[in-house]
Amino acid sequence: MSDAEALRALMEADRWIDRVLAQRDHLPEAEELTTLEADLRDEVVQIREAEAAAVPIRAAYEAAGDRADRIERRRRELESALTASTGGARDLSAMQHELESISSQGDVADEEALALLEDIEGRDAVIATLRADAKPKLARRDELRAAIEQLRATLDEEIASLRVARDERSSEVPESLRRRYQHALDRVGGSGAAQIVDGRCDGCRIGLAPLDLDRAKQLAEGTFMDCPSCGRVLLS
Numbered sequence: 548m549s550d551a552e553a554l555r556a557l558m559e560a561d562r563w564i565d566r567v568l569a570q571r572d573h574l575p576e577a578e579e580l581t582t583l584e585a586d587l588r589d590e591v592v593q594i595r596e597a598e599a600a601a602v603p604i605r606a607a608y609e610a611a612g613d614r615a616d617r618i619e620r621r622r623r624e625l626e627s628a629l630t631a632s633t634g635g636a637r638d639l640s641a642m643q644h645e646l647e648s649i650s651s652q653g654d655v656a657d658e659e660a661l662a663l664l665e666d667i668e669g670r671d672a673v674i675a676t677l678r679a680d681a682k683p684k685l686a687r688r689d690e691l692r693a694a695i696e697q698l699r700a701t702l703d704e705e706i707a708s709l710r711v712a713r714d715e716r717s718s719e720v721p722e723s724l725r726r727r728y729q730h731a732l733d734r735v736g737g738s739g740a741a742q743i744v745d746g747r748c749d750g751c752r753i754g755l756a757p758l759d760l761d762r763a764k765q766l767a768e769g770t771f772m773d774c775p776s777c778g779r780v781l782l783s
């Protein structure tokens with residue numbers, strides 16, 4: 548195998564690893580999960596806000612219920628007192644008057660309690676809808692988490708075995724060239740070599756100056772120049 552072939556094989560091995568790493572770090576499932584989790588966080592906030600807003604309404608409803616009960620008890624007392632009463636006309640009339648007043652207070656309290664109950668039911672329906680909407684999203688979140696974990700484990704295994712193959716290829720590149728390659732790889736990532744395609748370095752995609760292109764063409768077999776832009780060892 549020529550030095551150029553060994554270098555090319557190493558470059559391709561590193562590019563392959565790089566592609567799998569990119570795949571591992573940009574799983575569509577992970578992107579979906581990020582969006583979904585943001586949605587769920589928003590919904591949790593909405594549910595909490597709706598629940599918090601309902602708390603004083605529930606308290607007001609209970610208070611209105613207690614008030615209505617007290618009024619009802621008083622109304623009954625008055626009714627039985629009236630029925631059993633043997634008092635004078637003036638007493639009866641005063642009691643009758645209070646009974647009318649308390650009855651109308653009772654109506655107001657009942658209406659108030661009913662309005663509050665309707666308000667609470669409306670709020671509960673909104674909260675129930677929010678919860679129902681979140682439920683399938685929670686299930687999808689768990690599904691995505693499991694899928695991502697599995698995909699990443701599979702890709703990690705693949706990367707580990709590609710690295711073993713890569714190191715074998717690396718050992719086939721002469722040491723001084725390998726050092727140049729590794730230096731460029733450490734600095735720019737991806738691979739430490741690149742090819743000239745249509746006058747451009749396909750590592751950094753920057754076009755070579757005509758002078759550099761001429762120089763690259765005139766290089767003796769087994770000698771390589773570095774890309775003036777990214778520093779990768781250039782293969783023609």
Ligand SMILES: [Zn+2]
Nearest residue numbers: 748751774777
């Ligand atoms: Zn370059």
